[in-house]
Amino acid sequence: MTKGSYKQFCPVAMASEIICTRWTAVLVRELLMGSTRFNDLRRGVPRMSPALLSKRLKDLEEAGIVYRSPVEDEPDVEQYILTQAGKDLYPIVESLGIWGARWVETEPSLENLDPTLLMWDMRRNIIPDPKPNKRSVIQFMYSDQPKATKNWWLIVDPKNDKIDLCSVEPGFDVDLYVSTDLRTMTKIWMGFETLSNAFAEEDILLTGNSDLEEKVRLWLSPGKSLSPFAGIEKLVS
Amino acid sequence: MTKGSYKQFCPVAMASEIICTRWTAVLVRELLMGSTRFNDLRRGVPRMSPALLSKRLKDLEEAGIVYRSPVEDEPDVEQYILTQAGKDLYPIVESLGIWGARWVETEPSLENLDPTLLMWDMRRNIIPDPKPNKRSVIQFMYSDQPKATKNWWLIVDPKNDKIDLCSVEPGFDVDLYVSTDLRTMTKIWMGFETLSNAFAEEDILLTGNSDLEEKVRLWLSPGKSLSPFAGIEKLVS
């Protein structure tokens, strides 16, 4: 552990040695967001190699940030659960996110969009309030994406707080279709553009049940259930 | 910039790409603490190679976190000044420090003490309140250190807010001598031990002007001007 260390007796240095290694902060973000299993985490950090993910999880375990726990009913499968020390990393990840939202130029980064990351982020963070009056299926169609990642289905059940996400047809009738491109949807989700504005510019189209449409427009309006980092004032271009 | 990037459109990932590289957070800490010149920064991160320091400063400049500015009266010497984006990194460094103080085991790290870092941290953070009634010199003597780093002098002037630090005899009479070892002084400074307790255990000895001694004991008492991270409750051994 002393190997490669900063050898500084300072709390900032001690924390940095653990958190400020490549990919670690982003991995901790995934854990804080609720992912627990290896392949769930892998989906959240798709450009991280499984070998490095495995190593980082071991490092985090050694640092007392996660522990392994067997999954019920599934032998040979383990989960990575945050300890209290791990949960206490929240302010670090939060302040990183606030600073990034405020000070990093977004244009270059808008080249690196990923429909999977976007949809999972939406699944985790959308609060369907007002609730639909019945279980509803919303299909997202990204006109600029290849077939494999073009279509996504969110299933919102008023009896269930959790939203479900499918990347293949769920088999239920679709109540609302959202047609747009990935860039537009990402910008709406990040709060760079309002849904109303994108709608007015015809960058997004909603068709289907008009009662549900009205509710979805409310869910995705500023100050409601957009990305946790939407609404932070940008101070660079 | 896209090279080696996480390629994730997420504020946490965007900030991590800049901040969470080796040494960067610790370097930013130094800048936030007020160091501006290359060799001042080098002193604050003594184990960082000058080549890497130079590279990191360039990276920070490119990221809009610092800018270079010529030093008045000293041609060919430049300073690194934090921009507003750089000053806004404070919450990140602060949350790293709080987490580190709370969750990183200190025992292994107490092997990596450094009198230079300690004295400069004290110089920057001690608030001499109550003030001495005249310019006073306090000599620290670390019994366990080699000659080169055994003796340090703090010069406190009631007419001047800034404390001066010397590693060679300043030429003025010494008003107060502090005899201890580096580990004891570090623990007091970090809030792991109180000065009173160390005094009772005879791990530290103060000799000289008793009025000044009384004031110094107040400066170094919990809740006063110890390290910014003193007073955070440890939740691991």
Place this chain on the structure above:
DNA sequence: CCGGATCCGGTTAGATACTG
């Protein structure tokens, strides 16, 4: 002294493939 640049060897990370 100040502010780096250069070279070299060791470590780390990415790409890809593979396995129980």
Place this chain on the structure above:
DNA sequence: CAGTATCTAACCGGATCCGG
């Protein structure tokens, strides 16, 4: 599903050197 294995490229630490 949950990781290893392997190979290569990039990065980092340490020492040395250089121009003002």
